[in-house]
Amino acid sequence: MRHLTAVLLLLPCMKAFAGSADVAQVPSFIPEAHIQAASAEISGRFPEMDRPRLETGMRQVARFWRKEDGGIEDYKKFCGENFFVGQDRDVLVDRIEEKTEQLSGHFNALRLALSRELNEDLGPLHPIDERFAALAPDAHLQEDLFKSRIAFTVLLNLPTRSLEDCLKDGPRWTRRQWAEARLSQRFISRVPAEVEQAAAKAHVSAHKYVDGYQIRMDRVVGRDRRPMFRDGLRLISHWGLRDELRALYSDPIANLAQQRMILRIMERIIAQEIPAAVVDNPQVFWDPEENTVDGKKSLREPDARYENWLKMFQAMRLQDPYVPAFPTHVARNFGMELQIPKAEVERLLISILESEAGRETSAVVRKRLGRDLEPFDIWYDGFKARGSVAVTELDRLTAQKYPNIDAFQAGIPAILVQLGFDAETSAFLAARIETDAARGAGHAWEPRMRTEKAHLRTRVPKGGMDYQGFNTAMHELGHCVEQVLSLYRVDHTLLQGVPNTAFTEAFAFLFQSQSFRLLGLEGSDEKSESMQSLDAFWSAREIAGVGLVDIRVWDWLYKHPQATPAQLREAVTAMAKDVWNAYYAPIFGVKDSPVLAVYSHMISYPLYLPNYSLGYAVAAQIREYFRAHPLAAEMERMCRLGALTPNAWMNAAVGADLSAEPLLRSAREALKKIE
Numbered sequence: 001m002r003h004l005t006a007v008l009l010l011l012p013c014m015k016a017f018a019g020s021a022d023v024a025q026v027p028s029f030i031p032e033a034h035i036q037a038a039s040a041e042i043s044g045r046f047p048e049m050d051r052p053r054l055e056t057g058m059r060q061v062a063r064f065w066r067k068e069d070g071g072i073e074d075y076k077k078f079c080g081e082n083f084f085v086g087q088d089r090d091v092l093v094d095r096i097e098e099k100t101e102q103l104s105g106h107f108n109a110l111r112l113a114l115s116r117e118l119n120e121d122l123g124p125l126h127p128i129d130e131r132f133a134a135l136a137p138d139a140h141l142q143e144d145l146f147k148s149r150i151a152f153t154v155l156l157n158l159p160t161r162s163l164e165d166c167l168k169d170g171p172r173w174t175r176r177q178w179a180e181a182r183l184s185q186r187f188i189s190r191v192p193a194e195v196e197q198a199a200a201k202a203h204v205s206a207h208k209y210v211d212g213y214q215i216r217m218d219r220v221v222g223r224d225r226r227p228m229f230r231d232g233l234r235l236i237s238h239w240g241l242r243d244e245l246r247a248l249y250s251d252p253i254a255n256l257a258q259q260r261m262i263l264r265i266m267e268r269i270i271a272q273e274i275p276a277a278v279v280d281n282p283q284v285f286w287d288p289e290e291n292t293v294d295g296k297k298s299l300r301e302p303d304a305r306y307e308n309w310l311k312m313f314q315a316m317r318l319q320d321p322y323v324p325a326f327p328t329h330v331a332r333n334f335g336m337e338l339q340i341p342k343a344e345v346e347r348l349l350i351s352i353l354e355s356e357a358g359r360e361t362s363a364v365v366r367k368r369l370g371r372d373l374e375p376f377d378i379w380y381d382g383f384k385a386r387g388s389v390a391v392t393e394l395d396r397l398t399a400q401k402y403p404n405i406d407a408f409q410a411g412i413p414a415i416l417v418q419l420g421f422d423a424e425t426s427a428f429l430a431a432r433i434e435t436d437a438a439r440g441a442g443h444a445w446e447p448r449m450r451t452e453k454a455h456l457r458t459r460v461p462k463g464g465m466d467y468q469g470f471n472t473a474m475h476e477l478g479h480c481v482e483q484v485l486s487l488y489r490v491d492h493t494l495l496q497g498v499p500n501t502a503f504t505e506a507f508a509f510l511f512q513s514q515s516f517r518l519l520g521l522e523g524s525d526e527k528s529e530s531m532q533s534l535d536a537f538w539s540a541r542e543i544a545g546v547g548l549v550d551i552r553v554w555d556w557l558y559k560h561p562q563a564t565p566a567q568l569r570e571a572v573t574a575m576a577k578d579v580w581n582a583y584y585a586p587i588f589g590v591k592d593s594p595v596l597a598v599y600s601h602m603i604s605y606p607l608y609l610p611n612y613s614l615g616y617a618v619a620a621q622i623r624e625y626f627r628a629h630p631l632a633a634e635m636e637r638m639c640r641l642g643a644l645t646p647n648a649w650m651n652a653a654v655g656a657d658l659s660a661e662p663l664l665r666s667a668r669e670a671l672k673k674i675e
Contacts, residue, residue, distance in 0.1 A: 028063055028065070029062075029066050029067050030065050030072065034072050034076075035058055035059055035062050038079060039055045039058050041080075042054065042058075042076070042079055042083070043055065046085060050083075050085050054083050054156075056159045057079070057155060057156035057158075057159070058079050058156065060155040060156070060159070060160060060184075061078070061079060061152050062075070063155075064146065064152070064155070064187075064190045069146070069147075069149075069152075078149065078152065078156075079156060082149070082153050082156055082157075083156055083157060084157055089157055092153070092157060093157075093158070093180055093183065096150070096154060097179065097183065097493060100186075100493070100494065101448070101449045101493040103141065104449065105448040105449020105450075105451070105452055106449070107137055107141065108446075108448035108449075109448075110137045110138075111137065112455065114132045114135055114137065115204075117129040118130065118133040118204070118207065118208065118211070118439065119436075119439060119443075119445075120436045120437060120438065120439055120457065121439045121459070122439075130204060133204045134201045134204040134205075135200070136199075139193045139196040139197040140196075142189075142190065142191060142193075142196070143190065143191075143192060143193050145187070146187075146190055151186075151187040154183060154184055154186070154187055155184065160181075160185055160188055161184070161185065163339060165181075166181065166645045166648070167648075170644065170645055170648050175492060175495070176492070178495060178642070178644060179494040179495050182494045188323065188324075188326075188336075189319070189323040189324075189326075190322055191319050191323070192322065195318045195319055195322065198315050198318055199315045199319065201315070202311045202312050202314070203312070203315075203604070205308060206308045206312050206603050207440070209304060209305075209308045209603065209604075210236075210237075210600045210604045211236070211439050211440035212279075212280060213237045213269075213279060213280070214234050214235065214236050214237075214280040215237060215240075215241065215280075216233075216280065216281060216282050217229035217233040217234065217235050218230065218232055218233045218282075219278070219281075219282060219284060219285050219286060220261060220285075220288060221286065221287050222257070222261070223287070223289065225285070225295070227285075228257070228258055228261055229244075232461075234282075236459075237265075237269055238266065238269075238599050238600050239441035239442075239472075240459075241262050241265060241266060242598075243468045243471070244391075244468070245259050245262045245379055246379050246380075246381035247381070247391035247468070248391065249382045250390045251390065252369050252382070253370075259374075260374070261288060261289075263374070263375060263376040263595065264288045265288050267594060268288055269598060270572075270573060270594050270595075272301055272303050272304075272569055273300050274291075274300065275298035275299065275300055275301065276298070276299055276300065277293050277298050277299070278293060278298075279301065303566055303568075304565075306566070306568040306569045306572070307565040309568060309572075310557075310563065310568055312603065312604070312606050313329075313554075313557045313561075313606070316606060319332075329607065330551075330554050330555065330558065330607065333606075333607040338501075338610070338611070338614070340500075340614075340646060340658075345547075345551075345610050346551065348613065348617065349547050349548055349610065350544075350548075350583075351664070352537075352540055352541055352544045352613060352617075352660055352663070352664070353545060353583040354583070355541075355667070357537060357664055357667040357668050358541055358583075358587060359586075360671050361537060361538055361541075362587040364534070364671070365380050365538070368382050369382070373588045373589065374588070374590065375580075375590055375595045376595065378538075378542040378545075378584065379542060380538060383534045383535035383538065384516060394466075394467035394519075395467050397519055397521075398465050398466055398467045398469070399464030400464070401465075402464065402470065403465070404460065404465070405435055405436065405437045405460045407465075408458075408460075408473060409434070409435040412426075412429075412430040412433060412477070413426045413430045414426075415474075415477070415518060416429055416430065416481070416632075418514075419511070419631060419632060420630055420631045421632040425636070428488075429480075429484055429485075432454060432484045432488065433453060433454050433455075433456055433477070433480045433481075433484065434453045434455050435455075435457075435458070436455055436456070436457045437457070437458070437459070437460045438457035438458050438460075440459075441600075442469075442472040442473070442476055444476040444479035444480050444508075446479075446480075446483040446487075448487075448496075449487075449493075450487060450488055450493070454479075454480035454484050455480075456473060456479075457476065458472045458473040458476060459472065470515060470519075471512060474512045474515040474518070475508045475509070475512040476508065478508035478509070478510060478512060479504050479507065479508045481511070481635070482504050482639055483497075483504070485635070485636050485639035485640070486498055486639040486642060486643075489636060489639060490639070490640055490641075490642045491640070491642075495642030495643050495644075496642060496643065497642065497643045498639070498642070498643060499644055499645060499646040499648075499649045500614070500646060501611040501615075502611040502612075502614030502618055502646075503615070503649065505612055505614070505615030505618075506615045506618035506619035507619075507622075507635065509536070509616060510619055510622065510626075510631070513535075527673070529670075530669075530673045530674055531674075533666040533667055533669070533670040534667060534670045534671070536616055536619065536620060536623075536666070536667075537663060537667035539616065540613050540616035543612040543613050543616070544613040545579050545580065545596050546609050547609045547610035547611075547612065547613050548579050549575055549576050549579050549596050549597060549602075549609075550599075550602055550607055550608075551607070552575045553568075553572055553602065554606070554607055556571050556575065572597050572602075573594045573597060575597075576593075576595070576597035580593045580594070580596055584596075614658075616663055617658065617659065617660045617662070617663050618658065619663075620660075620662040620663035620666055621654055621659065621662045621663075622653070622654065623662075623666075624662045624666070625653070637653075638653045
């Protein structure tokens with residue numbers, strides 16, 4: 001999972017969304033009549049060809065000019081003195097690109113250092129650690145760029161481009177024009193520092209809650225009061241619970257009771273029926289079925305899950321009045337981050353859920369399990385070769401190969417060579433990736449300037465890296481390789497990155513799909529290819545429903561901004577059941593499961609989840625292309641494209657628009673081959 005930072009984000013193209021007109025906006029200080037008068041007076045100083053650009057720039061400046069920036073005459077003077085043409089304009093862009101990388105990179109490095117104790121497993125947390133992590137050193141940066149008039153200079157000289165402009169004209173733009181478009185889009189908002197700080201505080205609070213939500217599985221007991229899981233097993237919700245459940249498909253008959261117990265634990269977490277006393281507590285025994293602690297009833301956890309969720313919503317909502325083009329977090333997520341209208345994303349998710357391949361694949365799963373499907377089978381893992389290898393054996397093999405985090409760090413060059421990168425490129429990449437032991441589930445933290453490293457974080461138990469940790473590490477390695485290539489090898493640092501997080505997730509999925517082979521346990525025959533296609537489709541189908549729930553919850557939040565944690569809990573549960581009943585119950589034969597609401601992203605990574613299904617779609621298109629082209633060389637070429645719009649990037653990368661069809665086609669073809 002990619003780590004979300006708020007440091008001078010590379011904001012994609014703009015397009016206002018309907019349904020958000022009720023959000024109060026900060027009024028413009030400069031009246032239209034004054035803009036027209038000032039423009040007429042100033043434009044005569046410049047060649048006729050540059051006058052339309054000047055008028056556009058003056059309106060863009062006026063949109064964010066406030067009383068404290070100066071009066072009408074100050075505005076007019078600024079515009080007259082800071083509009084540049086010809087070579088002076090080119091030098092302006094070059095200078096800002098260079099300085100922007102330095103600002104973004106250094107603040108990112110500072111955030112990394114301040115939050116290190118919260119993100120890395122460095123021992124017990126001290127109360128001061130959370131305070132440093134909540135400190136947003138760049139909270140004043142955007143406002144400082146406006147107050148110093150750097151932001152105004154950009155807006156005066158570079159027109160901001162709408163999503164419509166990018167889609168229509170982008171294919172004909174030069175790389176320089178793309179870089180200029182991305183630069184101007186950095187200043188489509190002027191959010192006060194105190195609002196930025198509130199968002200940072202909410203993020204830290206949510207992450208602390210999520211990272212600390214550990215279930216001591218070796219203290220989970222059944223009706224016979226005997227522990228059901230191996231000694232020392234401690235799992236984070238939801239990632240660890242889900243991955244353990246997946247690993248138990250190594251023997252689906254013998255492990256069925258354990259899988260059902262994990263599902264019950266998830267249901268208790270969603271409903272907030274889990275006793276507060278059992279969260280990360282090795283001193284008590286918990287029976288999730290009876291919901292007793294040491295054989296007695298215990299107070300449930302308060303609605304902390306939903307309280308943190310609401311805090312995140314309120315923090316995001318504070319930004320609404322200051323982003324005129326995207327006046328809600330929902331609009332910002334789809335218009336700025338994903339660059340795909342919400343309706344199109346929903347259609348893509350539903351196309352995956354409604355595909356007939358879902359019913360056919362479920363029949364294969366049912367046959368392989370030899371029983372009716374249960375809700376946790378959305379995470380069926382038997383299409384992977386590891387489905388036949390016991391989790392204890394996987395852990396042993398992994399720990400033997402990587403006894404500690406340093407061993408994995410040292411092994412990165414060899415992993416990259418096995419994936420097809422040449423020795424020189426592998427060494428280049430490995431030198432710019434630093435591996436850390438994660439306190440939480442794991443993530444990748446990108447560098448933001450060409451002197452910094454990407455940080456790969458995964459969980460490493462004391463006895464050595466286990467398979468969950470290695471599988472996560474391979475996922476995060478995909479992120480890190482993309483992050484390094486799309487920064488160090490791109491021609492304009494203003495274009496660093498990829499179109500949206502779905503694209504970096506696609507590379508992460510591709511790397512993660514190789515984790516079993518890298519342990520020497522999987523071949524590359526036609527059957528394994530077919531199984532890999534079904535695994536990708538089944539996983540995409542699972543997370544598509546989760547993404548729909550995430551979207552619907554945020555729509556609900558904006559309609560019910562005064563909701564209580566209890567009301568949110570009830571609404572989330574109802575929406576999860578609705579999505580389940582519409583798209584899962586018909587093929588599972590089980591109604592009203594709330595399991596789609598278990599994902600912790602919903603609390604700490606607002607509206608991130610749709611990226612995963614998009615990521616599977618992107619990965620399928622790229623994987624299809626890689627069947628006839630080498631992964632390593634082509635991945636570098638793709639990463640050099642940078643942060644274009646999704647369709648522009650995909651067309652340049654593989655020659656087609658972004659689509660779920662390759663994912664669905666590969667599943668249909670795989671089903672024919674295994675019949």
